[in-house]
Amino acid sequence: MDKFFLILSYTYTTKLKTKAFIITTIIMIACVTLMGNMSRIMDMFKGNDVKKIAIIDQSHILFQVYALQLKKINKDIEPVQVNSSEKQLQKDVFKGKYDGYLVLSLNEGLPSAIYKAPTLTDTDFSNYLEQALQIVKGGVAAAKLNLSPQQLSLLSDPVSFKQMTLGKNGKTSAQLAEARGLVYVLLFAIYFAVLSYANMVGTEIAKEKATRVMEILISSAAPVQQMFAKIAGIALLGLTQMAVLLGIGYLVLKQNMNTMQGSFFSVFGFGNTSPATILYAIIFFLLGYLLYATLAAFLGSLVSRIEDVQQVMLPMTFLVMIGFFIAMSGLGNPEAGFVTVTSYIPFFTPMIMFMRMGMLDLPIWQGLIGILILVVSILIFALIGAKIYRGGVLMYGKNTYLKNIKKALQLSKSK
Incomplete structure (x- = not known):
């Protein structure tokens, strides 16, 4: 048992001190810090985002009502009525006078x-212009049909559509949306x-085999002991x-709690996180x-380079x-037959079963x-893997991997 902990400690400390691990951790910390402070960073670079658009009103009656609706939709859009020719406007746009x-x-x-701009990549801006025009069109159409404002309001009001679950402990649509966001992040x-x-x-x-360190290790500890220690x-x-990333993430979120309370937490559901969901995430992650x-481990033992x-x-x-x-596609319909079936396939269980437990009100027995x-599969793969590993670490040279597995099992039996 001492050799097991010795190899475990050696593997842990050696990898902990490597430049690759340190650099990767620093990059991850930087990414977590950047994401946590994204709202502040965006505010720093926001500056003056007012979009200035020139409007030629060929109807001579639409500008006032259109500009009013446009300002209601987005206060950062500044409509300006002009009487210039299109040729002159194009010059003004390219000079930066208008967007x-x-x-x-x-x-x-x-x-x-007709909207004209140097590029049409800002689809949100185009949508605002179209929405304002749609509202103006509705008002003009209502006037033509002699509809009163109340009648027009009835036509444009959204329908009343509610969803209710018949299950005793079923999640509401709002709870499902929160669970979906949380499961998405954890997946x-x-x-x-x-x-x-x-x-x-x-x-x-594979690295230890390539440097022949494995030959020294197997003389001091059993191969299976090495495998599980690593x-x-x-x-x-x-x-x-x-743990480092979670700690940094917690400090960043705590610092930005006020700015993120209405966005990050509400979208991803962290404000109402179920302890059971977190517990399942930890269990399925470890398994x-x-x-x-x-x-x-045993796949790595089959190669020499x-x-x-x-x-x-x-x-x-x-x-x-x-x-x-499969888990990602199941977020939209976690009760789909193929999602249920694949959640019991060991290779897919960690993610798909976790997704189902987070999204659905499933009984604990599932x-x-x-x-x-997963536990039984790990034990089976551990037994098979240990046999292949025992022979695989002694193999060098280049063969097909199926032949390597067969040869590793033969070497394992001969030991």
């Missing part, structure tokens, strides 16, 4: 417009963490990195890591990606079944 110009006219008695965390840390296990083992060591490394780290690691890890990467994309499936 663009609009030609208002009547087409069969109803308002129409990304699980996906990137499991993928990066599991790959780190395989890369570390998995545990990199797990601790990942938890250390995540998902152990499952893929076990796979990565670091350059071959990514190739041999490709099938595992695809499995993680498939599970992630979550426990998902956890049990």
